[in-house]
Amino acid sequence: MLILASQSPRRRELLARLGLPFTVRAADVDETMDQDVPPEEEVARLSARKAAAAAAGPGDVVVAADTVVVLDHRVLGKPRDAAEARAMLTALSGRSHQVMTGLTVRRGGEIQTETAVTQVRFRPLSSGEIDAYVATGEPMDKAGAYGIQGLAAVFADRLDGDYYNVMGLPLCALCRMLRRAGLPVLGETAN
Numbered sequence: 001m002l003i004l005a006s007q008s009p010r011r012r013e014l015l016a017r018l019g020l021p022f023t024v025r026a027a028d029v030d031e032t033m034d035q036d037v038p039p040e041e042e043v044a045r046l047s048a049r050k051a052a053a054a055a056a057g058p059g060d061v062v063v064a065a066d067t068v069v070v071l072d073h074r075v076l077g078k079p080r081d082a083a084e085a086r087a088m089l090t091a092l093s094g095r096s097h098q099v100m101t102g103l104t105v106r107r108g109g110e111i112q113t114e115t116a117v118t119q120v121r122f123r124p125l126s127s128g129e130i131d132a133y134v135a136t137g138e139p140m141d142k143a144g145a146y147g148i149q150g151l152a153a154v155f156a157d158r159l160d161g162d163y164y165n166v167m168g169l170p171l172c173a174l175c176r177m178l179r180r181a182g183l184p185v186l187g188e189t190a191n
Contacts, residue, residue: 002183005054005064010149014169015063018178018185027053027064039070040115043102048113051104061181062106067168069144071097076144085134088145089155094124096158097144099166105177112177116170118161120148125155 002022004015015022027050033042043066050064069076071091079085097120104113133152139145146152148166162170179190 001057001060002178003054003056003060003062005050005062008168010147010167011065011169014164014167014171015174017171018175020178020183020185022063025054025056027051029053031066033068033075035075039068039073039075040100040102040117042075043068043100044104044113044115045102047102047104048111051106051111051113054106056106058108060107061178061183062104063174063178064104064106065101065169067099067101067143067165069097069099069146071095071144078141078143079139079145082134082140085139085145086130089125089130089133089139090127092122092125092144092146092155093130094122096121099144099161101165101168101170103170103173103177105174105181107181110181112180114173114177116162116165116173118159118163118165118170120156120166121158122155123157 004022004024005027007026029049046066047064051062054062056062076088099118101116138150162172164171175185
């Protein structure tokens with residue numbers, strides 16, 4: 001059985017695109033990040049903790065992920081309120097940032113963990129469009145105060161890396177890892 005250790009609707013939607021049946025068993029772990037550790041290491045650590053905490057049988061395959069937005073080595077989490085969302089979007093305006101996802105696939109004692117990094121550049125944003133976007137409520141439950149799959153698609157004028165990583169689940173890396181764990185994706189397993 002394939003298990004997604006996440007309640008994220010975006011991760012459920014993305015995993016479903018692979019055409020593999022799965023069940024959701026979110027893991028309840030402390031997601032506090034150590035600010036003294038590089039974010040690419042912290043997201044990997046958190047995804048591994050989520051994978052370890054998910055209930056699974058010995059032959060089950062568990063997928064866990066943790067995604068952050070990083071600007072100037074500073075992690076931008078989910079905004080607490082509209083003012084913080086505006087501040088984040090203003091900081092991202094006209095600049096490049098990284099979206100990092102720690103991804104773990106666990107089958108029994110075999111654990112694979114990677115960090116996917118995608119560079120995203122926002123065009124300069126006006127204060128009016130930032131206010132209009134924040135008023136939609138879309139930024140409030142998303143790291144960095146935006147969802148690339150929603151209205152913020154009009155903000156990103158350049159992207160280098162896995163687009164699906166920016167949504168929270170890097171499908172290219174996941175496919176490779178699932179194949180190594182013995183699951184056929186598009187009829188193929190790892191060599």
